[in-house]
Amino acid sequence: MKSDSNQSANTVGDWAKIALEKHFQTTIQYEEDVLSDRDPEALHQMRVGMRRLRSVAKGFAPALDLPKAARQSQIGQISRSLGSLRDLDVLLETLETDYQDTLPDGEQEEFKRALTLLKFERNQAFDAVRETLNSEIYLSFKNSLAEWLNSPSFGQMALLPIQHILPDLLLPAVSELFLHPGWLLGIKTKKGKVKSDNLTETEVQELFAHQGETLHDLRKQVKRVRYQMSLFTKFYGEAYSEYVEDLKEIQEVLGKMQDSVVLAETLSRVLGSALPETLPTLAEKLLENRYLSWLEWQPLHQQYLKPQIRDHLRLELLYPIPSSKSKKAGGKKKKS
Template sequence: MIVTDKKTQTNTLGDWAAIAIDKHLEKVIKHEANVLKDKSPEDLHQMRVGMRRLRSAVTGFAPALKLPKAAQEKKIGKIARILGTLRDLDVLQAALEGEYKPSLPSNEQKDLATALDDLDKQRRNAVTAVKETLHSKSYKSLKQSLTKWLQQPKYQAIAQMPIEEVLPDLLLPEVSKLLLHPGWLLGKEIKQAEIETVEQLLAAEGEVLHSLRKQVKRTRYQMEVFSDFYGEAYTAYLEDVKSIQEILGKIQDGAVLADFLLEVSDKEIKHSSPTLANQLAQKSYEAWQQWQNLQQRYLNIDVRKGFHVAILEPSIGSR
């Protein structure tokens, strides 16, 4: 692949767009062969990360880019979702086999073994879908069109602007979506709640937190695209965003696992696997307590203002 010469002076929005796209496309291609061989869950994970960050770069730099149709954000997103389906099954399988199964009583282990057989079938189908996708015309066109674009990038007029002058305009819309999400208000009045109370709340309103997590993820990836241009304050907010994603992910993982077991056994997990149900409830409760600390922090007006200020002040000499 012919890449942008990173030794030349890179000051403009367009310069950095090409560097970001090149970096993440290279990561995607690096792991492709091993993913096709279904060699290692880590290769799949890294390829999925590369594809997600490629999508974030294309989205984040969108005002500066003239990309071919085969490399549009929707095309990248479709491939990323197919990789994501297989990755989610791998994570679920690892959690069930390595984290939960060893501590369950024998009768629940037998039921879980049946669920794992079903999971294995789903995984085989997902592997087939990934292989078909990576052999598809659309995926090959995506790689070829981006490689060709990197040889001679085409830009919108705004691409010639110095990147430090436009960074806040690129970042603030996504951060505003994050801070305005209704998930911040979910259960904010609940203090030191019992596990059962949190269970009921998550059962009724868990989708709101799941939606917030997706927005957090989008914000994180976009912030990471531009992290080279900021200092300590920005880095601290980025670390918060990562923590929020991780904590909400723990809550979501419990819901996904319970839904999967309901799907394969047609029984509520409390009835089919009470020990496992208690373990999941305890983990979700612990994650909820962690979440409440960050929730209260980001409902503080000074913290929210500080987030905006951190974005408004790029560190020009940080590169």
């Protein structure tokens, strides 16, 4: 089945094409700047574009007939290369901006040695990105998706009105998010009721030592759901948009905790010994900041453990509304 590009955007196929084209154009517009290594922001935007492309390909998978070179696995392979370089850029910027001037003179030499080693790794990561963006995999991805956008093909589900299928697209992702084991970290149950526990800094440190990867995976799941839901704000009211903003906030606060973990692990690796032994002041500051982020996470955590909040979100997803009425419909979600 071929899509008529002149028809109004009413069907699942129409919206899949709109989303793919938007994020594809975002991705390729930054390609030259990334290859020239002029602006870290270009790399960030290209990476976000690839991530959102992958999210669209996954979210609309039942309706899409994409060429093999433009499917989720290929997009993910390219995105991972961009991600490795972007992670090093963020790490270096954080170290130089937030921590370098806070360390005592006795730690400056080791800190500068770490920066030198990380910048060497960063050069290697850039070489890998340049190789990726000049590879047959990337060129095939770009050409095949451009051809598909020029003459898209879909499965039969793409013919359905978008409003009829939206709950079925969104509810499975939200249900998977709510079932994630990361919500159960740092909580206690009593008589069937669930609430966050008041962990000390030492207890939070212990939690991350054994289950930090679970929280990191929760953040990735939050991000995927946020990307998918953000495609459809036009079809829902104000409460829906507030949930999307909440997901962004959750993603950011979980990200800050993960960043402190990655910083500590990376510095320990490049310096060849545990961070408290080489840079004890920095190690302590990272632990303090991780705990502050943990405290920031608690109100959001507690809110989304409440059955009524989860029920309200599910109900929002069940009833999309015409875009012409979306800004007039839907009240604010209940916080109680």
